[in-house]
Amino acid sequence: MLAALAAAALLAHEWWAIATIAAVALAVCLGARGRRWPYLTAALITPVTIFLVTPFVEVRGLHVLWSGPTIPVLGHLDVTTEELAAGGVQALRLGAVTLAFAAYALRLDHDRLLQAAWFARRSVLAVALATRLLPTLERDAVGLLEALRGRGVKVTGVRGRARLVSPLLAGSLERGLNLAEAMEARGFGRPGATRAPGPRWTALDRLGLAFAPALVAAGVLWL
Amino acid sequence: MVAAAAAATALAAAAWTALSPHDSALSLLLVASALVLAGVAWLESGPGHAAEIALVGTLGSAAAAGRVLFDAVPGVQPVTVMVAAAGVALGARAGFAVGAVAALVSNFFLGQGPWTPWQMLAWGGCGAICGVAAPVLRRRVPFALACLVLGFAFSIVMDVWEWYSFFPHTGAALTFQLGRGLWFDAAHAGGNLVLALVGGPELRRLLERYGRRLHTEVVWT
Amino acid sequence: MALASVRDLRFSYPGRDEPALDGVSLDVRPDEVVALLGASGCGKSTLLRALAGLVPHFHGGTFSGSVEVAGRDTRRVRPAELAGTVATLFQDPEDQVVFASVEREVSFGLENLGTAAGSIAGRAREALAAVGAEHLFERQTTELSGGELQRVCLASALALEPRLLLLDEPTSQLDAEAPSPLELARESGWRGAVVLSEQRPDRVLDDVDRIVFLERGQIVLDAPRTDGLAWLASNRPAYVPRIFVEHPAPALPGELVCRLEDVWYAYRGGPPVLSEFSLHLRRGQIVVLSGPNGAGKTTLGKLAAGLLEASTGTVARRGRAAYLSQDPGRYLVRERAVDEVALGVGGDRERAARALACVGLGGHGERHPRDLSSGERERLALACVLVTEPDLLVLDEPTRGVDPERKDELAKLLRRQSGERATLVITHDRIFADSVADHVVTLDNESDVVHA
Numbered sequence: 044m045l046a047a048l049a050a051a052a053l054l055a056h057e058w059w060a061i062a063t064i065a066a067v068a069l070a071v072c073l074g075a076r077g078r079r080w081p082y083l084t085a086a087l088i089t090p091v092t093i094f095l096v097t098p099f100v101e102v103r104g105l106h107v108l109w110s111g112p113t114i115p116v117l118g119h120l121d122v123t124t125e126e127l128a129a130g131g132v133q134a135l136r137l138g139a140v141t142l143a144f145a146a147y148a149l150r151l152d153h154d155r156l157l158q159a160a161w162f163a164r165r166s167v168l169a170v171a172l173a174t175r176l177l178p179t180l181e182r183d184a185v186g187l188l189e190a191l192r193g194r195g196v197k198v199t200g201v202r203g204r205a206r207l208v209s210p211l212l213a214g215s216l217e218r219g220l221n222l223a224e225a226m227e228a229r230g231f232g233r234p235g236a237t238r239a240p241g242p243r244w245t246a247l248d249r250l251g252l253a254f255a256p257a258l259v260a261a262g263v264l265w266l
Numbered sequence: 267m268v269a270a271a272a273a274a275t276a277l278a279a280a281a282w283t284a285l286s287p288h289d290s291a292l293s294l295l296l297v298a299s300a301l302v303l304a305g306v307a308w309l310e311s312g313p314g315h316a317a318e319i320a321l322v323g324t325l326g327s328a329a330a331a332g333r334v335l336f337d338a339v340p341g342v343q344p345v346t347v348m349v350a351a352a353g354v355a356l357g358a359r360a361g362f363a364v365g366a367v368a369a370l371v372s373n374f375f376l377g378q379g380p381w382t383p384w385q386m387l388a389w390g391g392c393g394a395i396c397g398v399a400a401p402v403l404r405r406r407v408p409f410a411l412a413c414l415v416l417g418f419a420f421s422i423v424m425d426v427w428e429w430y431s432f433f434p435h436t437g438a439a440l441t442f443q444l445g446r447g448l449w450f451d452a453a454h455a456g457g458n459l460v461l462a463l464v465g466g467p468e469l470r471r472l473l474e475r476y477g478r479r480l481h482t483e484v485v486w487t
Numbered sequence: 488m489a490l491a492s493v494r495d496l497r498f499s500y501p502g503r504d505e506p507a508l509d510g511v512s513l514d515v516r517p518d519e520v521v522a523l524l525g526a527s528g529c530g531k532s533t534l535l536r537a538l539a540g541l542v543p544h545f546h547g548g549t550f551s552g553s554v555e556v557a558g559r560d561t562r563r564v565r566p567a568e569l570a571g572t573v574a575t576l577f578q579d580p581e582d583q584v585v586f587a588s589v590e591r592e593v594s595f596g597l598e599n600l601g602t603a604a605g606s607i608a609g610r611a612r613e614a615l616a617a618v619g620a621e622h623l624f625e626r627q628t629t630e631l632s633g634g635e636l637q638r639v640c641l642a643s644a645l646a647l648e649p650r651l652l653l654l655d656e657p658t659s660q661l662d663a664e665a666p667s668p669l670e671l672a673r674e675s676g677w678r679g680a681v682v683l684s685e686q687r688p689d690r691v692l693d694d695v696d697r698i699v700f701l702e703r704g705q706i707v708l709d710a711p712r713t714d715g716l717a718w719l720a721s722n723r724p725a726y727v728p729r730i731f732v733e734h735p736a737p738a739l740p741g742e743l744v745c746r747l748e749d750v751w752y753a754y755r756g757g758p759p760v761l762s763e764f765s766l767h768l769r770r771g772q773i774v775v776l777s778g779p780n781g782a783g784k785t786t787l788g789k790l791a792a793g794l795l796e797a798s799t800g801t802v803a804r805r806g807r808a809a810y811l812s813q814d815p816g817r818y819l820v821r822e823r824a825v826d827e828v829a830l831g832v833g834g835d836r837e838r839a840a841r842a843l844a845c846v847g848l849g850g851h852g853e854r855h856p857r858d859l860s861s862g863e864r865e866r867l868a869l870a871c872v873l874v875t876e877p878d879l880l881v882l883d884e885p886t887r888g889v890d891p892e893r894k895d896e897l898a899k900l901l902r903r904q905s906g907e908r909a910t911l912v913i914t915h916d917r918i919f920a921d922s923v924a925d926h927v928v929t930l931d932n933e934s935d936v937v938h939a
């Protein structure tokens with residue numbers, strides 16, 4: 044659903060359509076719990092750059108607002124209304140897409156998302172493992188520092204800490220291999236594996252699913 | 267089969283990009299997604315045992331942790347170096363997977379966006395290239411130089427993608443886009459060089475020590 | 488008719504000359520419980536791996552002889568194919584959990600075996616309920632305690648309804664009251680054969696049918712329980728569950744080395760783990776701290792050693808403190824054992840070599856720490872803290888994975904050196920506690936203190 048929203052945003056050429064999409068995505072984002080700020084700042088900064096820069100680097104339009112100097116590499120700097128409009132649309136578009144992705148990331152449980160990729164069992168497993176091992180890695184780092192301090196070894200400065208990276212990595216690789224062993228013992232790699240069904244689709248999910256192709260089609264045909 | 271379908275989609279989307287530059291944002295996204303899918307299919311074709319997957323998951327999490335941790339420090343970007351080392355030590359397929367997993371997982375923390383597939387692809391590419399070029403990258407200096415080049419290549423791929431998707435398709439915009447990130451890209455590549463010179467050999471030794479388990483041999487007597 | 492039979496099995500790991508198993512033959516009947524005992528490094532884990540087919544398929548190496556489980560020869564079937572027949576509970580639960588959610592974790596094996604998709608969730612829930620962990624179904628694996636995680640792993644194993652269950656040191660992290668996986672498996676109504684390796688014979692020897700004793704990769708004893716106990720009593724007395732004889736009265740305790748007074752501690756955002764706790768540690772005295780999982784023993788040890796700061800209350804310490812962490816084998820940083828030990832004394836190899844000899848690793852100085860077996864690593868870590876000659880020594884579970892004879896040696900070593908320092912030992916192992924303690928402090932979940 045949200046993917047369709049993003050696709051529609053990319054297809055649409057009218058500014059009001061994109062703005063609507065951006066607003067919807069923003070609303071979804073704000074409604075979600077969790078870490079929203081990184082997403083929202085990302086959705087703001089790059090589009091603003093695009094808006095500011097496009098007029099200077101594009102050469103088109105007749106209504107010259109400002110005529111600047113000619114700079115060797117960049118060419119003739121001038122600003123026309125058409126360029127401003129085009130820049131605005133592109134910026135809005137990127138904003139909308141970023142927001143749609145953000146809404147996607149914030150709203151959906153990624154475990155569930157991964158589960159949906161039924162055909163890619165190994166890849167899904169690699170990602171699941173990586174997410175599960177992240178907190179473990181953090182705990183190992185704390186444990187390593189504590190173990191060293193307990194032995195009277197002082198860990199100071201960037202160099203001291205950098206020295207710990209390799210044992211930490213060695214520890215987690217070892218853990219990785221132990222995990223591989225346990226996975227084989229539990230039947231990983233046997234042909235004919237099944238998948239436990241994920242949680243049921245809610246009415247909202249279904250509605251979204253039905254609405255999505257319509258939105259894409261609308262994007263292609265009219266906007 | 268999935269791989270073939272993905273490759274076909276990628277081609278079609280690329281053609282669309284060429285024919286209709288206005289929709290480049292969407293079509294490029296499709297290209298990247300399709301290529302990532304092809305990579306996924308490549309990984310699916312791996313051996314039946316679990317060691318490769320487990321090592322990929324572990325390294326992916328370590329690289330992602332490094333990226334999240336040093337996000338604020340320009341120039342310290344452990345992902346490229348780790349992915350490159352993984353490619354050299356474990357082969358092209360595992361290298362690609364480590365890069366893609368690291369990009370995806372770290373973006374769970376730093377923010378997913380239309381850039382995710384391209385980052386997955388770019389870092390995955392680093393791993394795959396190093397895997398293919400492994401024989402010449404086993405020494406310290408070539409490895410470090412490769413990391414330098416890959417650091418720049420990664421940045422350029424990301425910049426060009428952003429330019430073609432969202433900026434006007436003019437040379438000036440491209441120059442601006444590349445120039446804007448130049449300092450940052452140089453810091454990234456330089457950081458890679460230093461990291462690879464200092465930590466490269468140890469990292470590779472470590473990975474090879476554990477990577478040996480990917481090719482266990484049994485002597486039956 | 489035997490469920491599993493091992494015939495003249497010889498195996499060595501890749502790159503190792505001496506065999507880990509050297510001519511082992513063993514039969515396991517369909518409903519019997521077999522305990523594997525033996526010194527650390529004698530090949531117990533290797534034999535369990537061979538029964539699961541992981542040796543040789545996962546580890547590689549040189550293999551001769553045969554292992555058959557339920558009529559299938561492990562030389563021809565890969566471990567994954569054996570998964571519905573054999574299930575393994577590895578020593579460290581942290582190292583076998585694949586997913587972040589308990590539900591997915593327990594379903595993983597069922598999915599691999601191709602169980603009908605509709606019945607997976609139900610069977611996973613049943614398996615959890617059978618080991619008394621149904622309430623964990625919707626939790627995240629990353630936030631469970633070691634004991635809870637172990638139950639989840641056991642449920643994952645039993646969900647597959649295996650005919651042979653392999654347990655590698657299942658009680659090494661459990662407190663004295665917590666039910667062992669063997670008891671849990673039996674209570675769940677599951678019937679099948681169990682082969683387990685154990686370094687705390689007191690925890691399991693009541694429940695086993697047969698005892699197998701391994702030495703340097705060879706079976707030196709294979710007998711029913713009563714005969715086995717008799718053999719152990721006369722040949723390997725350290726392995727027999729016993730009531731410890733009173734050791735000679737301690738020398739008069741010396742000066743106060745560490746004083747904790749009315750200490751409170753809470754982890755960030757959590758409830759208080761310790762409240763109004765007081766403890767005095769004197770030179771020449773060995774204090775043993777025990778209590779259930781999660782009571783706050785580790786926290787207390789870290790406070791005493793200065794690795795954590797108390798929220799309120801006083802912690803006063805005189806001289807240097809050293810702390811041996813709970814899972815030290817993970818935290819080794821150098822590439823040679825002797826360098827690892829020397830790290831704590833500014834690179835002094837000679838002192839390091841002496842410390843290694845002291846814990847019985849004299850000949851292993853040049854080996855890579857990560858090539859050592861789990862018990863050997865534990866002793867290496869011990870050498871790393873002993874070498875610093877601290878005034879206060881805090882040992883958190885120093886006997887995990889250590890065999891009974893080494894435990895006795897460790898107890899003797901600590902007693903011999905007890906005059907030089909104050910010692911705080913945290914342990915679940917009653918026999919070890921009895922053999923070193925001058926004084927036992929039991930911490931329970933309400934952080935009440937019982938002195939004995």
Ligand SMILES: Nc1ncnc2c1ncn2[C@@H]1O[C@H](COP(=O)(O)OP(=O)(O)OP(=O)(O)O)[C@@H](O)[C@H]1O
Pocket residue numbers: 500501503507525526527528529530531532533534546858859860861862863888
């Ligand atoms: N993966 C491995 N690679 C090389 N050598 C190994 C490996 N695992 C174990 N060994 C060696 O094989 C021998 C037998 O090890 P094993 O782990 O079976 O002993 P164990 O009886 O289980 O010991 P512990 O009680 O300490 O766990 C030891 O000398 C050990 O160092």
Ligand SMILES: Nc1ncnc2c1ncn2[C@@H]1O[C@H](COP(=O)(O)OP(=O)(O)OP(=O)(O)O)[C@@H](O)[C@H]1O
Pocket residue numbers: 632633662754755757760778779780781782783784785786787813
């Ligand atoms: N780093 C931490 N952050 C938050 N809570 C913690 C942390 N470490 C321990 N705890 C919690 O504090 C309590 C006491 O933990 P502690 O590790 O001291 O117990 P323990 O008695 O050593 O248990 P065990 O016998 O299992 O080793 C537990 O409930 C635990 O969940």
Ligand SMILES: [Mg+2]
Pocket residue numbers: 531532533655860861
């Ligand atoms: Mg063992």
Ligand SMILES: [Mg+2]
Pocket residue numbers: 784785786813883
């Ligand atoms: Mg503890």
